[in-house]
Amino acid sequence: MVETVTLYRAPTTETDADAIADWLGDRVEAAVEVRDRFLSLYADDGLAEDFAEARVLSPHERDTGNTMLGIVRYEERALERPERAGGVIYDGRQVQDALRRRVPDDECGLDHLHVPLLDRVVGTWGDHDGRWHKRVNVLGQPAIVSVPGLYEAPAKPEQYYEEKQKHALLSGDSPPREVLENEVEGEFLLEADPRTTDALKGYVLQAYHFLATGEDFCENDGCRLANPHRQPGVVEAQLDEPEFCDDHAGRYGD
Structure with missing residues (x-):
């Protein structure tokens, strides 16, 4: 049984961890708390090398690490100044293992979920x-929720990529957000989207649900436990x- 959920802030992103924690606390039978950035609280001399070893080198090569x-x-x-990091994909399982080794010894049981x-x-x-x-999230202990993954992992409508390519050919740059939102049919989220916090609530709940029940994603497209x-x-x-x-409404609904 999950008795405690600890959520860790991502201060360089458009994410309100406290709002997510409040929402989650109203829906689960566990105490929910918020701490500062995990990579700051538990960083040590080996963490940077662990991230280097988890780097994806090529989209079609299984081996990782440089x-x-x-x-x-x-x-x-990147650990010291996270706002300057970017452009790299990491093996989520390797990162999960690296973070698991740094969870405090008295909090690493399955009754205390770290997110x-x-x-x-x-x-x-x-x-x-x-x-x-x-991926947006990697379930387990700890459960990773990637804020940029929310924008990058799920594919956008085909017209989005067409408009982006057309604009790049004409101007050499990506089109402004308002152009994409006006020209592309179908809804999608972009970097620093003001809806980020609301969208991530379900992905954090998925982490709790997996540890509490052993079930991963819901097959119903309209459920917060789905993985579209x-x-x-x-x-x-x-x-x-x-x-x-x-x-799932009976378990997590208002």
Whole structure:
């Protein structure tokens, strides 16, 4: 039984950990608390190298890791100044293992779930198609929730990519948010989206649900416990009403 959930802030992102904790606390039979950034609280001399070892080197290569001195130095700077990090995908399972080793010894049991909100992009390897897939969350203990993964992992409508490519050909840059939102049919989330906190609530609940019940994702597209692979599905599952399917409304509904 999960008795405590500890959520960790991601201060460089558009995410209100306290609001997520309040929402979660109203729905689960566990005490919910918030702490500062996990990578700051529990960083040690080996954490930068662990991140370097978890780097995805190629979308179609299973092997990970580059621990050359320059890469480790980059990871050290990213830990100290996270606002300057980006453009890297990390093996979510390796990152999860690295963070698990740093959870306090008296809090590492399955009765105390740790959920770091991370400002890093994480992925998992797909044996079925031989490539890496970006993820919003990686379930387990601790459970990782990637804030940039919310924007990058689920595919956007095809028209989004067409408009982005067209604008890049004409101006050499990405189109402004308002252009994309006006020109592209279908809803999606972009970096620093003001809906980020609301959308991530369900992904944090998924972490609790998995540890509490052993079940992973819901098959109902309109439930917060669903794991859609496209952005319009994320909007439907996390931002539209009702919040939960009939099977999960009794457990987590208002």
